[in-house]
Structures are given as C-alpha cells and as structure tokens.
Amino acid sequence: MAEVDCRYPVMREESMAQCSGALFEDLDFPCADSSLFSDSTTPIARLQGEITWRRPQEICQSPALFPSNINLAHAKQGLLGDCWFLCASSVLLKNKRLLNKVFPADQPLWGNSRYRGFFRFFFWQQGNWTEVTIDDRLPCFKSTLCFSHCHSPSAFWVALLEKAYAKLHGSYEHLWAGQVAEALVDLTGGVAERWSLGDFGSEEEQRTERDSDRVQKKKLDLNLLSHVKDDCALSCSTHGAPGGLGVMGQHHALTVMEWLNVKTVSGSEVWLLRIRNPWGRCCWGGAWTWSGVGWSSLDPDCAVDLKSRLAEGEFWLDEAEFTSQFDEITVGYPMSEEGHLKSIYTGNFLTHSHQLAGRWVKGYSAGGSRNASSYSSNPKFWLKVCERGEVLISLLQHRKWRNRKNAQKSLEDGKNIKHQHYQAIALHMWKVEKKHFNLSRTLIKPICASTHCHAYEREVVLRRQLDPGYYLLIPSTYQPGAETHFLIRVFSSSSISLSALKSPAPSLPLTADGEWETTSFCGSWVEGRTAGGSRNFLSYWQNPRFSFTVCDEPDVPSGVNVKISLHQSCPDTDLLPIGFHVYKVPRGGSEQMTVKEENLVASCTPHCHTQDVSLACTLPPGSYTIVPSTYQPDCSANFSLSLARRIHRKVVKSQEQLGRMIQEVSHVSVMKK
Structure with a gap:
C-alpha cells in the first residue's frame, strides 16, 4: 500500500x-x-x-x-x-x-x-x-x-x-x-485509458510513429472489454454537439452503467449500452427511447426488463448510435479487493507493481524527443522482467496550474487548454541483452514498444506481453528543456523490478571506416586544486590536461580522425555542467607552458548538465591537449575521458599524460572486420 x-x-x-x-x-x-x-x-x-x-x-x-x-x-x-x-x-x-x-x-x-x-x-x-x-x-x-x-x-x-x-x-x-x-x-490509485470513437485515418497513418503532440488513441472494441465489463469503470464524452445529443452542447461526459449483447427476435445480436447523464435528465431521442422503434426488435419480456433498469437521467442506445454520438470513451482498470489492477485486455490480475519518481530539468535531464540531439540526457530506467508476462507501464506527470485567463485566451485562439497544464510526453522502451551496453548504439535501434507520439496528457500508458530480460525505459517531453516532475509506474502479471539507470561507462561508437585506436582515462576535479571551472574564470588552467598526438598517416582517408567523449561519474540528480576544449601545442614548445587561448582548435561546449559530452573532429598531424572542465570553479567530481584516433593498420602508441590526478585504465585497438 x-x-x-x-x-x-x-x-x-x-x-x-x-x-x-x-x-x-x-x-x-x-x-x-x-x-x-x-x-x-x-x-x-x-x-x-x-x-x-x-x-x-x-x-x-x-x-x-x-x-x-x-x-x-x-x-x-x-x-x-x-x-x-x-x-x-x-x-x-x-x-x-x-x-x-x-x-x-x-x-x-x-x-x-x-x-x-x-x-x-x-x-x-x-x-x-x-x-x-x-x-x-x-x-x-x-x-x-x-x-x-x-x-x-x-x-x-x-x-x-x-x-x-x-x-x-x-x-x-x-x-x-x-x-x-x-x-x-x-x-482509485489505478490506471485509466482514453479510446477514440472518431476517424482514424489511413492504415499507413496508423502504423507510422510520429514524435509530435498528436494524440493517437485506441479504437473502441466492446468485445475486447468482455473480460471486465461487469467491474470496469467506463464513461463516454462528446466534444461537439452531435444530432441526437445536441441539447448537451460541447464537452460533456456521461457514465456507461452497463452494456449487454442482446439477441433480437430475428436471431441477430446487438450491443446495448445504458448511459447515465449527470445532469439527471434524459437527452437522447434515438431508436431506444421509451417508445423508440428499437424495442420492437426484441422479445417483449426482454424489452420490459431493460426498460425497468432505467433510473432518472438514464437511457439506452445501441453500439452504432453510441459510436456516432460520442467522440471518446475512458476505461478505468478494475481493481481487486487486494488492490491489484485487472487487465482490461486479458482479465489477468497484475499482482506485481513498482513505481519511481523522476524529473525533467532544463539543461540537465530535459532532453526532448528522439528528434533532438539531447534525447539521451533524459532520465533512464531499468525494467527487469523475470518471466514472460503482461506488463503495463504508465508515465504520469504533475499538473501545472496556469492562469485561467491565459487558458481562456488559448481556447479563443484555437489552442488546446491541456497545453496550459501539461507538457507533451511519451515513453519509449528498448530490449537490451544485458545491463552493460552502449547507449548510443541502443538508441538508434528499433524500439521494443512506445506510446507512439508525444501527447499533452497527464498520463500515457503502454502495455505489452514481455519476455524475460532487461528493458530500457526513457520518458521524454517533446520540447527539449521542458520541465516537470513525473512518476513511472509498472504493473505486471509476473515478477519484475524497476530501478533508475546508472549511466554506463563512456564509450565511442564503432565504425566501419577504418581502424580506430581508443584510449580511456579516469581523472578528478578537486576543489582548490584541479577544479578550475570554465574559460570565464582565471583558474581555468588549473583543470587537468590530457596530451595526445595525431600522427601523419598517408594511408588514412580524409575526414574525421579524432573522437572525444567526456563522462562524469555521478548520479543523475547530482550532475554538473561539463565540457572540454582542445588546444594545439606549438612545435617544440612545452605543453604546460605554451598552451594559450589562441591555440584553441576545437570545443565541446556550451557546458551541459549531462553524463556524457562528445565531439568528432578533424585534426592535422601534431600535438594537442584536451582540457575538461565544469562550468563553475571548485566543483568536485570524478570523470573519465575517451579518445579515439583513426590510424593505419599499424597501431601507433601515443604518449598520454593527464597529470597527477589521472590514471590510465585501458588501451584498446579496435580493428575493422
């Protein structure tokens, strides 16, 4: 509880x-x-x-x-x-x-x-x-x-x-x-889904995933809900002023009290739904009003029984009338006496559940949609599924109260009032083989499941049958920098675990454009010693330095020949804004004495609140120095640095030096297959 x-x-x-x-x-x-x-x-x-x-x-x-x-x-x-x-x-x-x-x-x-x-x-x-x-x-x-x-x-x-x-x-x-x-x-503390009753467009449009603020809802299928029709919460709403319900005007919600599959005297079947209007009066003039023509198609005893169920403000209509008069329905998941959700798709009880809170912060963890280069900075979560089962995942954001006058103006301008209260959010999921993986490679692979598009909703939900294994969950807003708190909830019929992702060690993607020599180092920014801050501060040159050499390789084709990645080793909640600069060391000069601002040749800035920052560039042969930094001085943290250089088949050993605070941890040559 x-x-x-x-x-x-x-x-x-x-x-x-x-x-x-x-x-x-x-x-x-x-x-x-x-x-x-x-x-x-x-x-x-x-x-x-x-x-x-x-x-x-x-x-x-x-x-x-x-x-x-x-x-x-x-x-x-x-x-x-x-x-x-x-x-x-x-x-x-x-x-x-x-x-x-x-x-x-x-x-x-x-x-x-x-x-x-x-x-x-x-x-x-x-x-x-x-x-x-x-x-x-x-x-x-x-x-x-x-x-x-x-x-x-x-x-x-x-x-x-x-x-x-x-x-x-x-x-x-x-x-x-x-x-x-x-x-x-x-x-209820449970989950509810909204299903559309309107036009769904072409099949191609339904299959295509879009990163936008367009809402894609499931289409109503009363047969699908047969597992839970006696205990789920079902309501319907209209956004316009349809013919039979025209007296209700716009934006009205009603309750579906029950729905039955009834046999007619001809032997066919018809779905009938009993609707309650919270206004307390009937507002329907279709075939199933008290004296409507629809009742003549039923056995008289059945018709009398159904009419006797009507209370004040209630009326019957059939499925065709229902789908034509209303724009959407809301389905609330039933809950057992023990408080477990019951799947509206299968009728299974989802007896295992976990939840974790998170936050999108501008410049830190609000990476935006998959269209944005900063997408990987969004919060990340591990879902471990122990055995095959039905899994329901909910992403729920905090509501932001805005001035209603602004909201009213948005309505007058044709804008959605939900934009005043919520960010457009979505949830994407990838299947990974193990916990230690390459994030950049994973994110370019096809997703395992998603909510398909970003929606201005308080909650978006995805549901799948999942095999055992590890799954990467990334919640995101559509716009980079959009801020709000959120809650991830997972319900499953099988044993699961949910945890926040600790960022993997820095890595650079393997490529097929030659051979790459990759070297990784660990270091620290220490307050009062090596935490010099950005170039805005006189203490900048106290930052650690990493020297390397680019050799003249005539057999190496032109193009990018250096890739650098800086990774800070701290949890998502304590990230510092980080970046780095690359300087050319004059020939015959001492790196410690002669590196100056005018020798700057490449930068990975502005400083970003993210675990990793990377840069790919082309450098001519010569000696260089990388200066990694935080934005503010005296910000202590551990970091690691990866350098990849494109080389000829013969591996050229470099002379790396990162100062007293740096210790080399690996030296790997990646060969083209």
Whole structure:
C-alpha cells in the first residue's frame, strides 16, 4: 500500500473542536470567495455574493451520507462544470473497498455525540494517498445545494466528496472542465485509458510513429472489454454537439452503467449500452427511447426488463448510435479487493507493481524527443522482467496550474487548454541483452514498444506481453528543456523490478571506416586544486590536461580522425555542467607552458548538465591537449575521458599524460572486420 501523504493533517482548530464540542470550521478552505473562485472566469462567477454556506443539518431534517435506494446515491450535476469528476466518482459505488479508502468508514455523522462537523477524505496524488480534511459547510443558493449532490436530497456523500476534491485543487472553480481519466486515477490509485470513437485515418497513418503532440488513441472494441465489463469503470464524452445529443452542447461526459449483447427476435445480436447523464435528465431521442422503434426488435419480456433498469437521467442506445454520438470513451482498470489492477485486455490480475519518481530539468535531464540531439540526457530506467508476462507501464506527470485567463485566451485562439497544464510526453522502451551496453548504439535501434507520439496528457500508458530480460525505459517531453516532475509506474502479471539507470561507462561508437585506436582515462576535479571551472574564470588552467598526438598517416582517408567523449561519474540528480576544449601545442614548445587561448582548435561546449559530452573532429598531424572542465570553479567530481584516433593498420602508441590526478585504465585497438 502506498504511503499516506499528510498534506492536509488534522488541524489545530479541529483538535480544539473535538475538545470543546464546537463544530469545526476549516480556516484553510473558508466559507469565502477564495474557496469558490480562482479568477472568476467561468459561468459560476455570476454567483459572487449570492452563495451561502450551510451544514447538512441546516439543509434537511435527517441528513445521511447514502440513501437506502442505491439508484438515488448517484451524483447529479449542479451549476459547476465538473461532469468529468462526477462520472469518475460513480466507480466508488461499485467498489466498497475503494469507497472506504477514499471516504473512511465510521466517521461520526450528524446526530452522533462524536460529530464535530468535519470529514476526512483520501485522494491518490503522484504515488501517495493524500489526506484532505474539510468542514461540512456546503455552498448553497437560496437554501439548496448549488453544486453537485445526490439524487436523494437528504444524502450528502457527493457534495462532501466534491468539496474535498475542490480543496485539493485550490477552489471549486478549478474543477470546471477536466478529464475523467484523471479523476479516476485520483480516486482509485489505478490506471485509466482514453479510446477514440472518431476517424482514424489511413492504415499507413496508423502504423507510422510520429514524435509530435498528436494524440493517437485506441479504437473502441466492446468485445475486447468482455473480460471486465461487469467491474470496469467506463464513461463516454462528446466534444461537439452531435444530432441526437445536441441539447448537451460541447464537452460533456456521461457514465456507461452497463452494456449487454442482446439477441433480437430475428436471431441477430446487438450491443446495448445504458448511459447515465449527470445532469439527471434524459437527452437522447434515438431508436431506444421509451417508445423508440428499437424495442420492437426484441422479445417483449426482454424489452420490459431493460426498460425497468432505467433510473432518472438514464437511457439506452445501441453500439452504432453510441459510436456516432460520442467522440471518446475512458476505461478505468478494475481493481481487486487486494488492490491489484485487472487487465482490461486479458482479465489477468497484475499482482506485481513498482513505481519511481523522476524529473525533467532544463539543461540537465530535459532532453526532448528522439528528434533532438539531447534525447539521451533524459532520465533512464531499468525494467527487469523475470518471466514472460503482461506488463503495463504508465508515465504520469504533475499538473501545472496556469492562469485561467491565459487558458481562456488559448481556447479563443484555437489552442488546446491541456497545453496550459501539461507538457507533451511519451515513453519509449528498448530490449537490451544485458545491463552493460552502449547507449548510443541502443538508441538508434528499433524500439521494443512506445506510446507512439508525444501527447499533452497527464498520463500515457503502454502495455505489452514481455519476455524475460532487461528493458530500457526513457520518458521524454517533446520540447527539449521542458520541465516537470513525473512518476513511472509498472504493473505486471509476473515478477519484475524497476530501478533508475546508472549511466554506463563512456564509450565511442564503432565504425566501419577504418581502424580506430581508443584510449580511456579516469581523472578528478578537486576543489582548490584541479577544479578550475570554465574559460570565464582565471583558474581555468588549473583543470587537468590530457596530451595526445595525431600522427601523419598517408594511408588514412580524409575526414574525421579524432573522437572525444567526456563522462562524469555521478548520479543523475547530482550532475554538473561539463565540457572540454582542445588546444594545439606549438612545435617544440612545452605543453604546460605554451598552451594559450589562441591555440584553441576545437570545443565541446556550451557546458551541459549531462553524463556524457562528445565531439568528432578533424585534426592535422601534431600535438594537442584536451582540457575538461565544469562550468563553475571548485566543483568536485570524478570523470573519465575517451579518445579515439583513426590510424593505419599499424597501431601507433601515443604518449598520454593527464597529470597527477589521472590514471590510465585501458588501451584498446579496435580493428575493422
């Protein structure tokens, strides 16, 4: 079980209320406009000055959390545009374990001597269950609840849950518009996927992988979900104003209560879906309305049974109507009583799970997409699969709250509001033979699996059947330098392990354009001695130096003849900005005395927050010196340096010297096959 994050611990006023008998009043989320509005740019802004706050016992005579009739426990949307959250909350009515996790049982209610006017809730946030405590004063308009509530006027679990979620987000207005998938994850700690019901383009377009911000979603297949149709969370949403559902306008989410494969009197089969509109009223005029023509195709007893299942705000439609009227569906993975995910593809329980947090930092670990030369600097993770099994991998980023006025302007300009809150992210995976491998070679190989394209989503998911072995995971943003925190989660039917990758030893790629002599050295930048910093500082020449010679090889073809790689030996979280310069040593001069700025012939700069920096260049015959450095002086770290020189068949021994702090560790000649 994930650790509880006490972001909203039991407050001093709450403790005082328990002792004095007074009813708790939450000073962190007061009965004021600051709790209702963020910037007053949504339609509820017109309610300013009109809202009062009342406790349930001030709204009705006998308040309760849940009604005796479960059909009246479902949420009914009020004046707040949070249908996405209400659709997700319906999953709690299907899973008592989850309900007790989010809303712990045995909290003192109205009429109980221990009741003090507050309730505790838990929401899953970035890997932990976060506690949120609220008082039970609820926003009302003309003495009735103005936001979400149950169909039963005396049941208050929905209104209390909504208030706790609003406090978590900072205000009620912050709940205006959102994704069902996000709320499902917050309420379950699980995973949700979005599937498209729209146009998918040509087969070639579907096969082609793009590094862009275009979202590619799976196409709905109700047969695929037959393993989990009784216990998965399913919702549907519309982005436009389709014909039969035109009264709903744009951007509305509804809950799929159930779907059945029903036989008609002619012997054929038809999928029927029962849909609940959180507005609490029917908005459908198709073949399966109460007096629609569709019912005549069914056995009368079957038709009566299906009609009897309809509650307020519900209606039936068939698969063809469903796919034509809605733009996408959201599928929430079911969870067992033990808290294990159940695969929506196979019905298998994913009993093994791991998670690790990470961060993209500009100039350090925000390498961008595979189109960028800095891609390899992105955070890297090891996934070890011990036996063949089904593996689900999730990449989830932190939401960034932006000014809603800017978001509104983006909508007016035709931009996606999700761009205001999220980076475009993707996840790529490679199969490797063992932990010790060449990163640059691996990254040019075909990927094993990926989320295909970068998407402005809080979470992207990939799922595969994987064979035993090691897998390299690289999460990335589309734009280099884009910053945010993220969480990698892995769920599997077989034993797995997940760890952050320790960068491999520096290496230079083998080539087929002749013979290369490769030499590797280790050294250190030591504060006050050899950590001189960049050329901006007078102490620069205190940095270690590495001397080498390029010989005149008439049989070597023209082109690149020197490749240099600098690697710093420290974890990703402690990387320094590093780089190096190459200087020509005048003939007959002493390297220690005569190397000057005017002798600079090549550079690997600007300094970068990355494990490795490399340079390939062409140098004429002569003597040279490499000066590796950090950007700031007095930054201590160990490093290693690799030098590859193209040579004739005869291996020419070089005279390398890196000073007192350097020790040669290898000398390898790579021969062309």
